[in-house]
Amino acid sequence: MKPITRIEQSLAMALAAAEGADCPPRLAGAVRHAVFPGGARVRPQLCLAVAAACGDDEPALSVAAASAIELLHCASLVHDDLPCFDDAATRRGRASVHFAYGEPLAVLAGDALIVLAFQTLSAAAASAPQRLPALIATIAQGVGMPQGIVAGQAWEGEPRVSLTTYQRAKTGALFAAATMAGAQAAGADGAPWRALGEWLGESYQVADDLRDVFCDPQVLGKPIGQDAALQRPSAAAEYGVEGALQLFERLIGAAIDAVPACPGAASLRALVRMEAERLVPKAISDELLRVAA
Amino acid sequence: MKPITRIEQSLAMALAAAEGADCPPRLAGAVRHAVFPGGARVRPQLCLAVAAACGDDEPALSVAAASAIELLHCASLVHDDLPCFDDAATRRGRASVHFAYGEPLAVLAGDALIVLAFQTLSAAAASAPQRLPALIATIAQGVGMPQGIVAGQAWEGEPRVSLTTYQRAKTGALFAAATMAGAQAAGADGAPWRALGEWLGESYQVADDLRDVFCDPQVLGKPIGQDAALQRPSAAAEYGVEGALQLFERLIGAAIDAVPACPGAASLRALVRMEAERLVPKAISDELLRVAA
Numbered sequence: 001m002k003p004i005t006r007i008e009q010s011l012a013m014a015l016a017a018a019e020g021a022d023c024p025p026r027l028a029g030a031v032r033h034a035v036f037p038g039g040a041r042v043r044p045q046l047c048l049a050v051a052a053a054c055g056d057d058e059p060a061l062s063v064a065a066a067s068a069i070e071l072l073h074c075a076s077l078v079h080d081d082l083p084c085f086d087d088a089a090t091r092r093g094r095a096s097v098h099f100a101y102g103e104p105l106a107v108l109a110g111d112a113l114i115v116l117a118f119q120t121l122s123a124a125a126a127s128a129p130q131r132l133p134a135l136i137a138t139i140a141q142g143v144g145m146p147q148g149i150v151a152g153q154a155w156e157g158e159p160r161v162s163l164t165t166y167q168r169a170k171t172g173a174l175f176a177a178a179t180m181a182g183a184q185a186a187g188a189d190g191a192p193w194r195a196l197g198e199w200l201g202e203s204y205q206v207a208d209d210l211r212d213v214f215c216d217p218q219v220l221g222k223p224i225g226q227d228a229a230l231q232r233p234s235a236a237a238e239y240g241v242e243g244a245l246q247l248f249e250r251l252i253g254a255a256i257d258a259v260p261a262c263p264g265a266a267s268l269r270a271l272v273r274m275e276a277e278r279l280v281p282k283a284i285s286d287e288l289l290r291v292a293a
Numbered sequence: 294m295k296p297i298t299r300i301e302q303s304l305a306m307a308l309a310a311a312e313g314a315d316c317p318p319r320l321a322g323a324v325r326h327a328v329f330p331g332g333a334r335v336r337p338q339l340c341l342a343v344a345a346a347c348g349d350d351e352p353a354l355s356v357a358a359a360s361a362i363e364l365l366h367c368a369s370l371v372h373d374d375l376p377c378f379d380d381a382a383t384r385r386g387r388a389s390v391h392f393a394y395g396e397p398l399a400v401l402a403g404d405a406l407i408v409l410a411f412q413t414l415s416a417a418a419a420s421a422p423q424r425l426p427a428l429i430a431t432i433a434q435g436v437g438m439p440q441g442i443v444a445g446q447a448w449e450g451e452p453r454v455s456l457t458t459y460q461r462a463k464t465g466a467l468f469a470a471a472t473m474a475g476a477q478a479a480g481a482d483g484a485p486w487r488a489l490g491e492w493l494g495e496s497y498q499v500a501d502d503l504r505d506v507f508c509d510p511q512v513l514g515k516p517i518g519q520d521a522a523l524q525r526p527s528a529a530a531e532y533g534v535e536g537a538l539q540l541f542e543r544l545i546g547a548a549i550d551a552v553p554a555c556p557g558a559a560s561l562r563a564l565v566r567m568e569a570e571r572l573v574p575k576a577i578s579d580e581l582l583r584v585a586a
Binding site: 025082107110114116122125140154 | 311312313314315316317318319320321324368372375377378395396397398400401403404405407408409411412415416418419422423425426429430433434436437438439440441443444446447448449450451454458462
C-alpha cells in the first residue's frame with residue numbers, strides 16, 4: 001500500500017473512532033473539516049519514509065505516529081487561523097474552520113485534535129509499549145513548550161525574537177518530530193534523525209515565506225501577504241527574495257547531507273530533492289528572481 | 294508526603310521542564326498563571342486516593358497521572374474562559390488567563406497544557422511502559438471526543454442536549470478518568486472504578502450549578518449567574534434549588550455505593566462524604582432552601 005494511502009486510512013479510522021456515540025454533531029463536523037481533505041501530508045509522509053528506511057517492523061505504530069503528527073499539524077492550523085491570530089478566512093482552498101463552524105468550535109476542534117493525536121498513537125502501541133514513552137516525548141517536544149509549534153506561534157506575540165529560534169519552533173520542531181518518530185516507531189534511536197527534520201522544516205518555512213510574498217492565493221489555498229500584514233518574522237522580508245532563495249537551496253543541501261547512513265539513504269535523499277522541487281519549482285524561483293530584479 | 298504535596302511538587306516539576314531553554318517568556322507566564330495557585334485540586338487528589346486504595350506500587354506514575362489530569366483541567370478552564378465562550382474576567386479569585394495575558398496566549402497556554410499533560414504522564418512510565426497505553430486511552434477519553442470535556446463544552450453550542458449527556462461529558466468524564474487512571478497507574482483494572490468517578494463528577498457539577506446561582510463571587514473566585522446568562526443547561530434551572538439539592542445527595546450516595554471492594558474502601562467512602570460537605574456545606578444548603586422557599 002502506498003504511504004499516502006496508509007496515512008489517509010489511518011486518519012479516517014482515527015476520526016471514525018472520535019465521532020462515536022454521543023459526539024456533538026457540529027464538533028465532529030468541525031474536526032472532519034480540519035483534517036479532510038488534507039494538504040500535501042508532508043510531515044506524515046516524511047515520518048513513514050524514515051520508518052521505512054529503519055525497517056518499519058511495527059507498521060501499525062509507524063502509521064499511528066505519522067497520523068498523530070498530521071493531527072497535531074491540523075490542530076495548529078485551526079488555532080493559527082483563529083481571529084486572535086491570522087483571522088484567515090480560507091485554508092486549503094476553502095473556508096477555515098472558524099469561518100465554517102464559528103470560533104467556539106474552532107477552539108474545541110483544535111483541542112480535540114491534540115488529544116486525538118496522543119490517543120491514536122498510544123492505541124497502536126499495545127504490541128510495542130516500550131517504544132511509547134520515547135515516541136510521546138518526541139512528538140510532545142515537537143508541539144509543546146519550550147520549543148515546539150505552540151512556542152513558535154507564541155513568539156509571534158513577543159517583542160523580540162531571532163528568525164532562527166522562531167522558525168525552528170514554528171516549523172522545524174514538528175518536522176524533527178516526524179523524522180525522529182519515524183525512526184523510533186521502527187525501534188531505532190531517534191536522535192540521529194533530528195537534523196534531517198530540522199533542516200527540512202527550515203527549508204519548508206522559507207519556501208512558505210516566499211510563497212506568502214508572491215504566490216497566487218488560489219494556488220496557495222489561503223490568503224497571501226499575511227507575514228507583512230501581521231509583521232511576522234519572514235526570510236523573504238529579512239533577506240530579500242534572492243537571499244531567501246539562496247537560503248532555501250543551502251537548507252535543502254544541509255538536509256540531504258544530514259540523512260544518516262542506512263539502507264534506504266539514497267531513496268530518502270532523492271525524496272528530499274523531489275520535495276524541494278515541489279516546494280519551490282525551478283520555474284517559480286526563476287520568476288521570483290526576475291520580478292525581484 | 295501528603296497527596297496534595299506530591300501533586301503540587303509534580304506540577305511544579307512539569308512546569309519547570311516546560312519552561313526550558315528558548316521558551317517564549319510570556320507563554321511560560323500564561324501557563325504558570327493557569328496552574329498556580331491552583332484550586333482545590335479535586336481530580337488529582339481523587340486519582341491518588343484511588344491509586345492508594347489499589348496499592349500504589351508505582352508512585353511516580355500515579356502522581357504523573359494525577360498531574361496530567363489536573364493540567365488538562367487547567368487547560369479546559371483557560372479555554373472555557375475565552376471571549377468566545379464565557380469571557381470570564383476572573384478565575385480562582387484573580388484575572389483569567391486571557392485577561393492577564395491576552396487571547397492569543399490563552400489559546401496557546403491551553404494547547405501547551407494539553408500537550409504537557411501527555412508528556413508528563415509518559416515521562417513517568419519508563420519503569421512500567423506496559424501501563425501507559427491504557428492510561429493514555431483513559432485520560433484521552435476523559436478530555437476528547439466523543440464524550441470528554443471538549444465534547445461537553447461543544448454541547449453548549451448545540452441546539453438540543455440532554456442535561457445528563459452534557460454533564461457527563463463536561464464534568465463526569467474527567468472525574469471518571471481520575472478514578473480509572475488512579476487504579477491503572479497502580480496496575481489494577483480501571484473499569485470497576487468508572488462509576489465512582491462518574492457519580493462524583495455529576496455531583497460536583499450539580500454543586501457547581503447551585504453555587505453559580507447563589508454563591509458570593511468573592512468566595513467562588515469567578516463570576517456568578519453565568520449559566521443563566523449564557524443559557525447553559527443547569528440542574529438548578531431544570532429542577533429548582535430544592536430538586537438540585539436532593540439530586541446532589543442522591544449522587545453522593547450513589548458514589549459512595551460505587552466504591553469497589555478493596556482494602557482502602559472505608560477511607561475512600563469517608564473521603565467522598567467529606568468532599569460532599571466541602572462542596573455543599575450543610576449551612577449553605579439550609580440557607581439555599583430558606584432563600585428558595
